[in-house]
Amino acid sequence: MNAEGKRLAHIVKRTHKRLRRKYKEERDEQTVWTEHITKEEELQCYSNSMVTLATQHWPSQQVMSRVDWCYQAVCQYYQGDGLSQANEKEARKMSHLNLSPLYTSPQRPSTVLQVLDVGSCYNPFSHYPNWCVTAIDLYPANKSVKKGDFLNITITEPHNKHLYYIDPEKISTVTPEEEEKIMGSEFEDVKKIEYKIVKPVLPTKQNIVSEIPTKTEQPSVLPTNPNVASVLPTESIIALEIPTKQNIAPVFPTKTEEPSVLPTKPEQPSELPTTEEPSLLPTKTEHPSELPTCQEILTLPGSFYDVVIFSLLLEYLPSPGQRLACCRKAYRVLKPGGILALITPDSKHQNANAHVYKLWKLSLSYLGFSRVKYQKCAHFHGLVFRKALCFEACLHDAARLMQDVKGVQVKGKFARIDYDKVKYEIYIPQDFNEDESDSEKE
Numbered sequence: 001m002n003a004e005g006k007r008l009a010h011i012v013k014r015t016h017k018r019l020r021r022k023y024k025e026e027r028d029e030q031t032v033w034t035e036h037i038t039k040e041e042e043l044q045c046y047s048n049s050m051v052t053l054a055t056q057h058w059p060s061q062q063v064m065s066r067v068d069w070c071y072q073a074v075c076q077y078y079q080g081d082g083l084s085q086a087n088e089k090e091a092r093k094m095s096h097l098n099l100s101p102l103y104t105s106p107q108r109p110s111t112v113l114q115v116l117d118v119g120s121c122y123n124p125f126s127h128y129p130n131w132c133v134t135a136i137d138l139y140p141a142n143k144s145v146k147k148g149d150f151l152n153i154t155i156t157e158p159h160n161k162h163l164y165y166i167d168p169e170k171i172s173t174v175t176p177e178e179e180e181k182i183m184g185s186e187f188e189d190v191k192k193i194e195y196k197i198v199k200p201v202l203p204t205k206q207n208i209v210s211e212i213p214t215k216t217e218q219p220s221v222l223p224t225n226p227n228v229a230s231v232l233p234t235e236s237i238i239a240l241e242i243p244t245k246q247n248i249a250p251v252f253p254t255k256t257e258e259p260s261v262l263p264t265k266p267e268q269p270s271e272l273p274t275t276e277e278p279s280l281l282p283t284k285t286e287h288p289s290e291l292p293t294c295q296e297i298l299t300l301p302g303s304f305y306d307v308v309i310f311s312l313l314l315e316y317l318p319s320p321g322q323r324l325a326c327c328r329k330a331y332r333v334l335k336p337g338g339i340l341a342l343i344t345p346d347s348k349h350q351n352a353n354a355h356v357y358k359l360w361k362l363s364l365s366y367l368g369f370s371r372v373k374y375q376k377c378a379h380f381h382g383l384v385f386r387k388a389l390c391f392e393a394c395l396h397d398a399a400r401l402m403q404d405v406k407g408v409q410v411k412g413k414f415a416r417i418d419y420d421k422v423k424y425e426i427y428i429p430q431d432f433n434e435d436e437s438d439s440e441k442e
């Protein structure tokens with residue numbers, strides 16, 4: 001990389017490093033984050049540096065870029081045999097453990113893929129055909145990206161959602177506000193509740209029908225085993241109502257089609273269901289006559305996306321708890337069987353930080369994800385996790401992994417990992433060896 005590239009990379013890494021240092025000093029992730037996201041100048045400088053670095057300095061030197069890797073991994077899952085293999089593997093696991101699914105096996109989406117790119121910066125995935133990308137960032141580098149803080153975005157759940165993974169004797173049905181509190185950053189509460197598989201009452205035909213506005217034929221997919229947590233039929237309804245690339249195009253313009261100004265909310269196609277679209281707000285409304293240059297996204301629909309992408313996102317977040325909170329949000333916006341593609345920078349050899357990524361698998365299993373792909377490329381690790389159909393099977397995996405990890409002789413530099421916290425946090429190598437680390441090279 002030339003001197004200019006190195007300078008830009010330094011700006012990016014310096015931002016991450018400062019945030020981590022502040023968090024280590026202050027231990028209050030909320031305050032550190034709130035302060036950070038109000039520093040417009042710093043965010044702008046980061047955004048400009050990142051887009052120039054990624055578009056003008058990285059591609060020339062990389063064998064396989066992180067963007068290509070994600071695209072290929074998603075194609076392999078949805079167009080290749082990844083989805084059917086994952087379905088079969090999970091079915092075998094459930095049969096072995098004598099468990100039943102919470103959700104029916106997903107089919108290949110027949111329309112465009114709904115993709116959520118979090119921390120998108122400049123929308124590097126916008127040009128792929130048949131992808132309808134919702135790109136969000138703290139500080140968008142162009143107008144096709146919506147402004148939004150994923151940590152603070154509200155997820156609108158499909159109605160009649162139950163928190164099936166919380167002990168029902170303590171919390172059986174929760175309102176979205178309560179769920180936000182439980183699933184938010186208050187890890188103490190979650191710890192006290194403890195993850196337990198619960199057996200909520202299977203919805204009766206009556207209550208299902210009354211809660212579903214249309215398409216009452218859906219309940220046919222409900223499992224018959226009364227010990228199994230309910231399949232929530234709204235998931236299937238959402239799948240049937242996915243907007244097509246055509247009707248959504250004005251809201252999510254591609255690079256070439258990008259209009260000079262983004263349409264405001266009333267211009268959205270009427271067929272988009274209001275509860276299932278990201279809610280948008282103009283950022284600067286002081287001058288109503290001027291159209292906003294960028295829109296702010298405040299809510300995202302639950303169980304809506306086929307793919308969520310975190311490309312170089314988690315390293316930005318200073319605390320291990322915030323990283324897990326993002327993964328938990330990804331779980332909530334994904335359809336059952338949908339995938340979370342993670343790219344994390346690391347130019348070291350494959351095993352240098354292997355222990356850390358083993359812990360990712362563990363933490364994500366506790367959230368209900370199962371890993372479908374892992375690859376170490378020259379400058380990054382690429383990981384794909386899927387929102388599993390059977391939550392309990394993931395907990396079995398997690399318990400097994402926890403035993404493995406506890407037995408491992410941990411290297412000195414990772415000695416500070418507190419295993420009791422692993423399921424509530426996501427570590428990165430820089431959490432342990434900040435000064436010596438150069439793993440963020442790309």
Ligand SMILES: C[S@@+](CC[C@H](N)C(=O)[O-])C[C@H]1O[C@@H](n2cnc3c(N)ncnc32)[C@H](O)[C@@H]1O
Nearest residue numbers: 119120121137138139148149150151311312316
């Ligand atoms: C290293 S850049 C990655 C950009 C792009 N994904 C790529 O692969 O080139 C990380 C981006 O994540 C964004 N980001 C960090 N935390 C975020 C959050 N909570 N919500 C939305 N965006 C976030 C930052 O603003 C930054 O643009």
